[in-house]
Amino acid sequence: xxxxxxxxxxxxxxxxxxxxxxxxxxxxxxxxxxxxxxxxxxxxxxxxxxxxxxxxxxxxxxxxxxxxxxxxxxxxxxxxxxxxxxxxxxxxxxxxxxxxxxxxxxxxxxxxxxxxxxxxxxxxxxxxxxxxxxxxxxxxxxxxxxxxxxxxxxxxxxxxxxxxxxxxxxxxxxxxxxxxxxxxxxxxxxxxxxxxxxxxxxxxxxxxxxxxxxxxxxxxxxxxxxxxxxxxxxxxxxxxxxxxxxxxxxxxxxxxxxxxxxxxxxxxxxxxxxxxxxxx
Numbered sequence: 001x002x003x004x005x006x007x008x009x010x011x012x013x014x015x016x017x018x019x020x021x022x023x024x025x026x027x028x029x030x031x032x033x034x035x036x037x038x039x040x041x042x043x044x045x046x047x048x049x050x051x052x053x054x055x056x057x058x059x060x061x062x063x064x065x066x067x068x069x070x071x072x073x074x075x076x077x078x079x080x081x082x083x084x085x086x087x088x089x090x091x092x093x094x095x096x097x098x099x100x101x102x103x104x105x106x107x108x109x110x111x112x113x114x115x116x117x118x119x120x121x122x123x124x125x126x127x128x129x130x131x132x133x134x135x136x137x138x139x140x141x142x143x144x145x146x147x148x149x150x151x152x153x154x155x156x157x158x159x160x161x162x163x164x165x166x167x168x169x170x171x172x173x174x175x176x177x178x179x180x181x182x183x184x185x186x187x188x189x190x191x192x193x194x195x196x197x198x199x200x201x202x203x204x205x206x207x208x209x210x211x212x213x214x215x216x217x218x219x220x221x222x223x224x225x226x227x228x229x230x231x232x233x234x235x236x237x238x239x240x241x242x243x244x245x246x247x248x249x250x251x252x253x254x255x256x257x258x259x260x261x262x263x264x265x266x267x268x269x270x271x272x273x274x275x276x277x278x279x280x
Contacts, residue, residue: 007076009086009228010076010080010083010086010228011059012059012229013228015046015060017232018082019043019063021082022036022037024037024041038069040052046153048062060079061075086229100156100177102148103142105138106141110138112143113138113143113145113164116164117145121200121275121276122279123200124207127206128203135148143164144164145162147161147183147216149178150182151181157177157180158172158180158181158218159176161173162199170198178224179226180225183202183218184213185203185213185214185215191211191213191235192212192238193213194209194240195237196214196216197218197241197242197270198216201240201272204270204272204274204275208271214240220246236262237258238261238263240264240266242266242269243268244269244270248265
C-alpha cells in the first residue's frame, strides 16, 4: 500500500483524539486550547496553530510532526501504531477527479418534491423542514430531490439525486466526492450512529430511531474513507445497510474490517420500506 493512501486515511483523524495520544492536556477554560510539549495550541476543526512559535498546520500528520518534532515518515508510522485500523486497509480505487457540479435549486419545484417525500416515501415533514430551511435538501430543475453530501466543516462535496416521477431513478451530482463527506440527519452530541445506504433511508431510520444519528454512505460501501475518523470519536456505530444479499454482504465486510461496528438490520427490505409499513 503506497504512502499516499496510508496518509489519506490518517490525516483525517480528529485532532483532539490524536492530542490525547500525544499526552496533551485540555485547557479547562478554553475548549480550543491544548497544552503540549511544544507549547499551547489552538485547535479549530482540522487546523491547529502554535501562536508562541508562529507555526500552524492541518491534519493529524502535521500535528504529530510538530509535537514530536519528527519527519513525515516517522509521523505516519507513529499514527499507524496508535490507530492501526485506520491505515492497514486498501482504499477503493479513485477515479479521475471531476469538478463538482451541484444542481441549481428551483424553488417552484419544491412542492412536487415535498409531496413525493411525504406522501409516497412517508418521511415526516417535521424532519424535512429544518433540512429544507438549511438547504441540505432542495428541488432541482427536473424536480429531482437533491440531498447534499457535506464535509465535517459544512462544505458541500456532492449530492444524492432521487427522481420523483413515475420512473424510479437515482444518481449522484457530477463530481460528487463520497470519500469526503456524507448526508447526515441533525443530531445531539453523543448519539449512537447508524450508517444507511441512502439519504431517504437515513431520514427513515432516524424517524424510527430518533435517538440515533443516521448517515448515508451513498451506496452499500463497506469502507468509506471518513469512517476511521468517525470511529475515533468513540461513539457506538451500527451498519444499517439493506436487508438483502448485497446489504448483508457489505455489512459483513464492514464488520470484518471494523469489528467494533454492530449490525442494525431493518426488518423490512430497507428503512424506508419499514417506515411505510409502520404507517408513519
